[in-house]
Amino acid sequence: ANANATRPWQIYADLAQHLIAMARPLYASEPFGVDLDATVYAFDATTIDLCLSVYPWAPFRSAKAAIKLHTLLDLRGSIPSFIHITDGKTHEVNILDDLIIEPGAYYLMDRGYLDFARLHRLHATSAFFVTRAKSNTKFKRRYSQPVDRTTSNVICDQTGVLPLFYASKDYPATLRRIVVKDDAGERIIFLTNNFSLKPEMIAALYKQRWQVELFFKWIKQHLRIKTFLGTSENAVKTQIWIAVCTYVLIAIVKKRLHLPHSLYEILQILSLTMFETTPINQLLTPPSGNFDDENQPKQMSLL
Structure with missing residues (x-):
């Protein structure tokens, strides 16, 4: 706790960025569920609740404190490429201003990031976004693409503009509106600035x-950042960045050693053998097998 309080958290943040730069090329050709030759990111935030009397520097509500972990996840390998930690009051959409937009990349975001001025900034940078419309989002259709409802769950594929004054001022370009029906029969409305992909592909991308939700769950459950060793802002950020470093290190080990294990299995093995002198590659590499039983020592009977 004392070390976390005194050592600058920026040291671990810089280490994490260095590890991320090592990990992402290893997963550059990793499939992620959609056949698309492009970089695809999922952007979201998770809230970690804290006690207001112990963490007064992280206000959230009148009687509760919290921090938010904003993450841009590269879906190839589920490697975080951008992480930003704020107090609980900071709205997620504001962090879009801190992103360095990559032209040609796809950004997947939920409806909490539906800010048309910021989405137009993505569009102007030649990047693509896929998000969901809110229930009160107004859309003026100009024309529709034909869809086959008998062979897909796509209800309509429309091109249009935002009719309201402020929305059209923030996003003056045309938008694509796709309505699909999920497995439960409910309608889901997507908004995107990509007009070349099939509507089924847009829905599969958003899925x-x-x-990124699985990444948050993994970090919270397996790297134990729900309980902090220190109460200062520096201590909390230090522990979070150490958890991120651990996650990326395990991802690097998995790829370099060509391991079939999941990240959780690798973490469990390392946590149980942390103080052993066995080399990591021997701990994680499965035995070659095919031993000759005649050359193996016989086990003596106890009876």
């Missing part, structure tokens, strides 16, 4: 956004 992959849940990988």
